[in-house]
Amino acid sequence: MADQLYLSLWFPNFRLQALPDALVGVMRQFAVIAKDGKPGSEFGRVAAASTYPINWTESPTYQRIYVNDERAQTSADTEGSIIENAVAEATEQLHDDMAYEFEMRWMLWLPDAAGDLDIAWRLEPAKVRITGFGPDFDDGSYEQNGHIRVDFGLDTPWVLEDEELDTDAADRIKQNVEKLLAFTLSVEKHCGISSRLLWTESGEPLAEKLIARLQRLN
Template sequence: MADQLYLSLWFPNFRFATLPETLAGVLRQFATVSGDKRVAAASAYPLGFTESPTYQRLYVNDDRSETGEESSIENAVAEATEQLYEDMAYEFEMKWNLWSPTIEDTEEGLEAVWKEQPSTVRIMGFGPQFDDASFDQNGHIRVDFGLDTPWILDDEVLEAAESSTANSDAAATYIQKNVEMLLAFTLLVERHCGISSRLLWTESGEPLVQKLIDRLQRVN
């Protein structure tokens, strides 16, 4: 079953006034891995996770945008956090390309065809009074990778992968590529962002590492 995947980050002696700079630092590490330094969207949420954003901006990152300066990390963070409130959370969306399969019905049966697909990652920084100080559990900054399916294949893809040795080898290869992207980002944050601790976790509480081992054993 698909599961939501998060990375929570805590910082030593964290001061709320440094949140914009800290967020920008994490965003820059993500950009290093993704190869795209542009922010796709920025939002500011009041009070708790169920509230509607009081600030939201979607950036045009295609041929219509001339320089990309408006969607740069520095500009997007500065605009969204211009007014810092302790009961607010500030979220930034960025994209990276992960390998994803589509199932095609061929003469040999179901086959998984792998392509790089854009995937949205949301990086959120929390004020100390947001959602009853939930940063104690969520981290001063939390990275939401979306569903864990790029790393943990669903059953339909697994069945297609198991149908032939070629499919099985491809699945293992592309899962590994996606895992390398995830690890590269995590290691860059550890090295360059001055964190005190981190936690990679799923919404269900099931350990990602064990799920990875189980999936890779099936396709190997």
């Protein structure tokens, strides 16, 4: 069964004032992987930003959706979506009981059931949410979620539960896994974190699932 996939990040001696810079650092590493060597790619920019007070049941106090394609009418449409600009605007008012969420995208191979037996794979934009937590948001949930949490969506692109994968499907999954690991290792190398955890909502050990999947692909 598909499961929600997260990467939680903790920083040493963390203070709320350091959250914007920490978010920028993580989002920059994501942009490097998402852009895949394409200068000026929309995948290196922020697609949307939201600020939530107190907990997830509350309505956002700030929201902005950015236009990063040919529909953009002015330079402000794309200038605002630059990582540093989007983070600065959304975190202008830092509060202990708020969460700051930024949506970005990257390209993943996604399965599409084309028939009863065959699965076609398409290279499609996939949404990722990067959230920074104030220490009092949702009763201090950062202790479990991390100072920053990356929400990758469902884990299907990495661990499709199908024992009989053809060569094409195996190659697509391997490319997705490589991209996920490249981002995780880049954050570990460049962002000054003290610890990280790649986990699923059900609590099923993701590392074992990935290793098992890669072993079946090799």
